[in-house]
Amino acid sequence: MNLSVDDNGVLAEAPPSGGASHFGQDTWQQLVDYAGMLEREGELRGLLGPRELKRLWTRHLLNSMAILDFIPFKAKVVDVGSGAGFPGVVAAIVRKDLRLVLVDSMERRARWLNDVVKDLSLPNVEVVHARSEDLVGKVDADTVTARAVAALRKLLPWTMPLLKGGGSLLALKGARVDEEIDDAIHLLRKYRAKWADVHVVIPFGTTEETRVLEVRKKQTNRHR
Numbered sequence: 001m002n003l004s005v006d007d008n009g010v011l012a013e014a015p016p017s018g019g020a021s022h023f024g025q026d027t028w029q030q031l032v033d034y035a036g037m038l039e040r041e042g043e044l045r046g047l048l049g050p051r052e053l054k055r056l057w058t059r060h061l062l063n064s065m066a067i068l069d070f071i072p073f074k075a076k077v078v079d080v081g082s083g084a085g086f087p088g089v090v091a092a093i094v095r096k097d098l099r100l101v102l103v104d105s106m107e108r109r110a111r112w113l114n115d116v117v118k119d120l121s122l123p124n125v126e127v128v129h130a131r132s133e134d135l136v137g138k139v140d141a142d143t144v145t146a147r148a149v150a151a152l153r154k155l156l157p158w159t160m161p162l163l164k165g166g167g168s169l170l171a172l173k174g175a176r177v178d179e180e181i182d183d184a185i186h187l188l189r190k191y192r193a194k195w196a197d198v199h200v201v202i203p204f205g206t207t208e209e210t211r212v213l214e215v216r217k218k219q220t221n222r223h224r
Contacts, residue, residue: 010162012039012053016062016099016205023094030093030120034059037116038084045112047084058206064090065212066201067145067170073097073140078162080132081149083109087146087172089116092125099124101139105131132158140164147172152180152213153187160191165220180215192218 001023015035035056042048042056046217052059064087071077074097079088082102092100102113102125110129117125126137144159144167152171157220173180181188181196188196 013055013057015057019205020125021206027094027096031061031090033181034085034089034093034116037119041112042084044126045108046110047109058208060084060086061090062203062205063172063210064147065094065203066172066199066212067091068095069201070168070170070199070212070214071095071098071143071145073183075099076140077101077145078103078132078135078139078141078159079145080107080159080162081146082127082145083125083148085113085116089120089122089125090114091145092117092122093120100126101141102127103130103132103135105129132162136161142167144169146173151183152177152215153184156184156187156191156193157216160193160215160217163217166218167217169213169215169217172213173211173213175211177211188215194218 001146015032038048038056040055042053043050044200067087068091076099077091078101082088082104088100088102091098104110104113107129110127112125117127139162141162144162146155146159155171155223160167163169169185196213196215199214201210201212204211
C-alpha cells in the first residue's frame, strides 16, 4: 500500500503509477480530482469511514472499474445506491460514451453526487434523489449497477424492474457470491433472469480479484 499526505495533512492512498498512459491524461486527472474530493470531504460528509482513505484507490476507485468491460457501448446505466459515487462516478469518468443516472435515497448523498458532477464537469450524468422502487416505469436501462448495496435476494426486486429486456444487472460482490445466487434462485425466476454469471477481474493497478455478478434479463417477447 502506497500512502501519501495531501496538502491538508490527510493520510491517503496514493494513485497507482501509469494511470495517465493507461486512461489518458484528461481522464486520469479527473479520477485524481475525484479522489481529492473524497479525501477532503468523504469522512466529513459521512460517505467514507476514517480507515477507507488508506485504501481509497485499490478498494474503491479501481475496484469500481471491474464492471466497465461488461457495459455495452453508449448504454444507459442506472447506478442504484450510488453513495459516494461507486461505481457510477468512476464509470462516468472513464466511459464518456455512457449515459448515467445516479440514484440514492439519502438527500445528503444526492447533494454530494450533484457537487461531484458539477465540479468534475460530467455532462453524461444525472443525479436522482429517490429510492430505486420509485423509478419503476420511469427509466428503461440497458444496465443497472450496484456496489455494496444489499444481498442479491434484496437487490433483484430493486433493480430488475428498471432493466429493459436483454439488459443486465452488474453487481460488485464478495467471495460468497455463489451463496447469494443460490439464496435467490426463486427470485431470479420471478424477475425473468435469463442467466446469472460471475466474472472474475483484476482491475488496473490492483493485484486482488474482484467478482462482478452479471444477471441478464430475458428479452421482451413482442409477439402475441
